[in-house]
Amino acid sequence: MAVMWAALLLVGAICLLDLFLTLGVVRRLREHTAHLEKLMQGGGAMPATGLPEAGAVVGAFEARTLDGEEISRDVLSGETLVAFFSPGCKPCLEKLPGFLEHARHRIGGRSxxxxxxxxxxxxxxMVQALRPVSRVVVEDGYDGPVxxxxxxxxxxxxxxxxxxxxxxxxxxxVTRLALPADR
Known part of the structure; x- marks a missing residue:
């Protein structure tokens, strides 16, 4: 009989632990949902991939290139290729040489x-590699204005x-991006 009570107490304790863990997961999901809703209020579309959608309008921004040029949505002209990199990102480092090669041959050049x-x-x-082929803006983190x-x-x-x-x-x-200006 004592073994049965011990087993019952053990099952009860496991159920309580499971309940607390489930409540924690629900709380984190609510926080995550609120964070995503806040991101989406920016006015553009951001699909689950983390890349902008074709047809979305770029939000307003102001930044300064390393050459001192003021950049904003209003100064983007023609078909501007905009690339986002991070030095701590392994895929960024892997795709940087292909981007540099593409940028060297892009019609319209650095502008x-x-x-x-x-x-x-x-x-x-990374900045020194990019400067000869593009205008460069350095942002402090992954959620900078641009x-x-x-x-x-x-x-x-x-x-x-x-x-x-x-x-x-x-x-x-960049190799999968359809770039009509390169024809």
């Missing part, structure tokens, strides 16, 4: 290419933007 590097001080080597305006939460990200600030295409690899 139609904008690279955003999220990483602050640790980004010097990344928020484009609704980018996945790195690397490559976007083609028209003169009106509409995203024509977005991919996680």
């Amino acid at each position: 139609l290419i904008l690279a955003i590097v999220a990483g602050g001080d640790s980004s010097e080597e 990344a928020r305006a484009f609704h980018v939460s996945e790195y690397p990200a490559f976007c083609l933007v028209d003169s009106e600030g509409t995203i024509v295409a977005a991919e996680g690899d």
Whole structure:
């Protein structure tokens, strides 16, 4: 009889532990949902992939390139290629050489290419590689003003933007991005 009571107490304790863990998961899901809703209130579309959707309008932003040029949605002209990198991101480091090669041959050159590097001080080597082929903006973190305006939460990200600030295409690899200006 004592074994049965001990087993019953053990099962009860396990059920209580399971209840507390389930309540914790529900609480985290609510926080996560609230965070996603807050991100989506920015006015553009951000699918589950973390890349902006084609057809979304880039939000307003202001930034300064390392060359001192003021950049905003209004100064994007033609078909601007915008790339988002982070020095701490292994896929970014793997895709950087392909982007650099593509940028060297892109019609319109450096004036139609904008690279955003999220990483602050640790980004010097990446920035030096990007500067000859693109205008470069360094943001302190992954949610800087340009990344928020484009609704980018996945790195690397490559976007083609028209003169009106509409995203024509977005991919996680520049080689999969349809770039009509390159024909």
